[in-house]
Amino acid sequence: MKRKFLGIDIGGTNIRAKVISGEGTTLGERKTRSDARMGISRLMENLAGLIEGFAGEGVSAIGIGIPGIVDRASGTLVQAPNIANTRNFPFTEALSEKIGAATPVFIENDASCAALGEYRAGAGRGSNSMIMITLGTGFGGGIILDGRLWTGESGFAGELGHMTINPLGPPCAGGGRGCIETYVSQVAIKRIVREHPELREKLADAEDEALPERLAELAREKDQAAISVWNDFGTNLGVGISILVNILDVKTVVVGGGLSGAWELFIGKALEEAETRCLGGAKRGLQVKRAALGDDAGALGACYVAESGLGGRP
């Protein structure tokens, strides 16, 4: 019998699921609310309901991307700041019990799943090693070295947002200061706009969620203050890219996430800065690409997690 894999991407708002064949063809898709902020038991209910919808598919394994730190071997969700009441939660055990099926379940960090998705089927296709940067609420990422997701010695790798680019900079949720996430993320845009006397006034009516889009509109209308914020955003992103490229000598950097919608407003400065800071050998052949799969990357990457969990392609 041909194998099928179910990949699930848990977000703050939605859970997206996708079934692919062993050859990578999408066979089905579904979406439901996650209600992650209402706690882990509500999330597990929603998740189980979604999986039940695929009961007739006969999937060989389930891969799940979760916004948090996971212990892959034991299937434990160690920590997830955006899912209430969650610390060392036995995720795969609880889910298997709930769905009452013997289908193996594998978990992975959500940003790592997105990186795997882009690597195998999106902008990173054909590369050997790749860094994915996800510009969303925070600055997330994933690292693929020699075809394998690099998860680190303790499963923590890919926390790209906490590269320090200014030790005296704004405080970061992780406890440090001046992490790149405090300059290049949705949270950063919010801080920068609210601290800017002119922009604060121009965007006073914008909800936090809508701020990046509104700021992009202003910049496209040639507002100089808005243009300058996106320029700095690009420059700081370029600094981050150069740090990663100088250390890892990876030739493909893929940039995705909601804020990549403002691509043309920041990518020029980002490339300019990366070009200045990357050392000769590291910068030769470097390609910085825009992510190609959008919201699909996470669920697709989770399908690959299911596949490699069963001992398929890494």
Ligand SMILES: [Zn+2]
């Ligand atoms: Zn930090």
